[in-house]
Amino acid sequence: MALEHRLTKLSLHQRGKDMVTGPNRPNDPTGKPYELAYKAQDIPAIPDPSVFNFQDNPNGSSTRSPSTPDLALPNLAECATHLEFLETLFVLRQKILVSKDLDEVMQTEPRREEKTGIQGDTKTFKDENLWGRRQIKWPLYVEFATIRFLAWRECFNKSNIMKITQDNLPPLDILMVWHSFLLNPRLFYNTCSDEPLFSVRFPWNHIHEAINSDEWSFTLGPRAAAHYKNNYGFAPDLYDDMASWKTLTHATRREIPRLGIKLSLYPSKIYESPCREYASLFETFRTTLAGQLRDAVIRQASFVDKMNSYMWIRSPALEGTIRRGISRYLNFCKLIKMSKITVVPTLDIDLVWHTHQCTAKYYGQAMKVLAGKFVNHDDTIEKPQLGDGFAETRALYRVHFGQEYRACGCWDCQALLTELERVLEKGESPDIDVIAMKVKEDVFYHRAVEWSRRHKTTLPMRRIAVP
Known part of the structure; x- marks a missing residue:
């Protein structure tokens, strides 16, 4: 060049x-x-x-003989949608990190210090450590996403559903974990080779339809949202669900950061829905695989950042x-x-x-x-x-x-x-x-x-x- x-x-x-x-x-x-x-x-x-x-x-699969693997x-569309998907995840992560609602939920609100000068004037200083404390929000969101994926995977494998359609497309957080699972093909093979999910390709075409490329937002269609809510009992949008928890009691919100994949020495003291149900989900799916998937999603942030930097999709x-x-x-x-x-x-x-x-x-x-x-x-x-x-x-x-x-x-x-x-x-x-x-x-x-x-x-x- x-x-x-x-x-x-x-x-x-x-x-x-x-x-x-x-x-x-x-x-x-x-x-x-x-x-x-x-x-x-x-x-x-x-x-x-x-x-x-x-x-x-x-592939030329339309003319491929049965003996040809x-x-x-x-193709071009799948790779381009992959870029759309990664940019949507980038925007989601930034949205979570700066969310004031999630600051309340996860106990990361600003801690501003007031100081009085020698002339009696009072000044409020910016919390210089706020951004550092906010970093806990993304890993915690990923842990909730991971157990939602594991619950979805279990139900999917027990169902008669053979493919993902526009009407049963899972929420963004579940797709995010599934995506990172697939990007660890040895782990995916060892875990899922005997499961129906092993034969299901990632649904790029339906993901493209759910992404607003002006804002890099992801919205499930009404039928897919209803399908998830009716079959799994949780809100389709994990971010909106977690942001709404700011209305829960302080006692409950204080316990939320203690939820997670890692086994706690202290039993959960959460009694309000839907956090109570999530606490139960953590008890069910707190496995080695859950930790591996959480780590895989967090590692992917580096590649997501690189794709955002180049912005090939635009x-x-x-x-x-x-x-x-x-x-x-x-x-x-x-x-x-x-x-x-x-x-x-x-x-x-x-x-x-x-x-x-x-x-x-x-x-x-x-x-x-x-x-x-x-x-x-x-x-x-x-x-x-x-x-x-x-x-x-x-x-x-x-x-x-x-x-x-x-x-x-x-x-x-x-x-x-x-x-x-x-x-x-x-x-x-x-x-x-x-x-x-x-x-x-x-x-x-x-x-x-x-x-x-x-x-x-x-x-x-x-x-x-x-x-």
Whole structure:
């Protein structure tokens, strides 16, 4: 890439960040303000709805013979929905951490100190430790989500339901734990291989339908919400349910942070619903598996943060980034098959790999074909241990595929690569100046849209359509 020089990339990345997070709406590349989309037909659709075509199957399974294994390779729509799902989890975590309602419920309210000056004036000081105390809220939410998942899993396995539909889609917190379970394929196989759940693919299409990509919120349809409430007895939205507990007595709220997967030395003193029922649920599902799933969800926060940082789901190069990621993932599997070292994925490959793992039992079958063996995904390995592995993987990738392994994930680099590929596929001679101008217009506009969304203001429209 022309942008490979470290200082050039740092400058470019900082400029891009400043455009999205700065106080002023970004202008177009000529410095002029964008016209605003006041009419419904002018409002931009980012990401493009055409990305979410769940019938696009890279497997070619419609023509696959019965003797050919189903590789269950993820397609563009599934990977894009995965990005939507991760961004929704990011927003949920931030919402929980700053929630004043949950501060009351979990006893993390601000502790402001008042001091009187020598002249008798009184000042109230900010609680400098508030953010640190608030950190307990996410792990506690995850523990409640974990036991809700385990209860859901038990009932699902006992039911006659063979697949997830729009009418029985589980709540977001349960999907979150199920997702992290699938991303630990060895644990999932050892635990669930004899269960009906083992054959159920993660329901990306229904998840996409439940996500509002303007606000990154998740809403179950009325039938799915009623199905969960009627069959499991708990509120479909765990966050709303927990936030409502601020109306419970102080004696009950004081006990809530003591609930959890870890066995307490003191018996629960909660007598109010629904906390009493949750206390009973913890007693039932307080297992080693519960602790493993809780830890898996918490570990996933790191990858969620990285995907939020790159914000590929709002990138002008979304389709190109994912399609290249799928192709690179297949090469990655070939490296696993031919190499004895620990092959370390890049972020785009990791996204596709994670999406592939969400096919449940089909992932294990596919990896035996693609990589020659069952491949576990060990997210407990510390980053320093992966350092040499990445360098070796990069070198092997260059040797076997003649391509650079390390890929810059910023919008500029990805959009430039996508446009260059488009021109070459059409058999045209690339004009770098024309390509650079088109990419600049694309990236500037998408950043202006993202800025407007974050500031909850009217979205811009394109001044001149880009062919």
